[in-house]
Amino acid sequence: MALIVNGERIEDSVIEQEAERLRPDYERAFADQSAEEREAQLLDWSKENVLERVLINQEARQSDAEIPKEDIESALANLKEQYADEERLYKDFGIEDDEKIKKDIELQLRIQRTIEDACKDLPEPSKEAVKEYYDRNQERFTYGEQARVAHIVKYVNWQTDEEAAHKAISEAYAELKGGVSFEVVVDKHTDCADSGGDLGNVAKGQMVEEFEDVVFNLGAGEVSDIFRTRFGFHIAKVYDKKPA
Numbered sequence: 178m179a180l181i182v183n184g185e186r187i188e189d190s191v192i193e194q195e196a197e198r199l200r201p202d203y204e205r206a207f208a209d210q211s212a213e214e215r216e217a218q219l220l221d222w223s224k225e226n227v228l229e230r231v232l233i234n235q236e237a238r239q240s241d242a243e244i245p246k247e248d249i250e251s252a253l254a255n256l257k258e259q260y261a262d263e264e265r266l267y268k269d270f271g272i273e274d275d276e277k278i279k280k281d282i283e284l285q286l287r288i289q290r291t292i293e294d295a296c297k298d299l300p301e302p303s304k305e306a307v308k309e310y311y312d313r314n315q316e317r318f319t320y321g322e323q324a325r326v327a328h329i330v331k332y333v334n335w336q337t338d339e340e341a342a343h344k345a346i347s348e349a350y351a352e353l354k355g356g357v358s359f360e361v362v363v364d365k366h367t368d369c370a371d372s373g374g375d376l377g378n379v380a381k382g383q384m385v386e387e388f389e390d391v392v393f394n395l396g397a398g399e400v401s402d403i404f405r406t407r408f409g410f411h412i413a414k415v416y417d418k419k420p421a
Contacts, residue, residue, distance in 0.1 A: 237287035332409040
């Protein structure tokens with residue numbers, strides 16, 4: 178059911194997209210929860226994130242604070258440096274000219290200022306508070322064997338059943354076997370394409386057992402077969418490994 182926030186309609190698809198964006202990190206952090214608890218909490222958090230973002234955007238759009246033109250021009254110049262040609266830039270932003278990009282940049286700068294204004298009076302934690310937190314949570318800062326991992330994943334959830342997910346990842350696996358690079362296949366097929374499937378450095382104990390059993394038995398540069406976890410179907414690639 179769509180949400181209405183100060184007259185602005187937020188479709189379910191926006192919350193679902195946020196859930197898929199959060200899912201990779203969420204899997205690692207809450208692997209010990211039941212599937213039902215995990216899915217319900219993920220959707221709640223996704224909804225809260227979307228609502229917060231919408232409210233901040235609304236506040237930023239209503240702000241009468243002046244954004245210096247030179248800041249907008251500088252941000253546009255930095256953005257163009259990241260692209261080989263302007264056509265690709267326009268395509269990625271779904272626009273046709275610089276003026277529309279500038280409007281988007283101005284909004285982003287307004288959002289940044291809105292957040293800064295909201296946070297400027299928050300007190301910084303003392304060194305004692307930081308040390309106390311570290312002392313109480315040392316296990317979070319201690320890592321065993323690590324692997325830098327990326328994966329292609331097809332989730333089994335409210336959107337995709339097991340048969341459809343397995344068929345989709347089998348197509349990805351066939352492309353890998355046909356000689357297509359992992360990096361190309363992951364961008365085309367994975368359900369967490371925003372991160373390119375990259376999970377970063379994963380330490381033992383962070384992921385679910387089914388995932389770790391595969392990943393930590395691969396060598397650097399190796400790609401796994403298809404395997405199943407409670408989240409769905411995966412193909413993993415290990416780029417590097419570090420001992421404990």
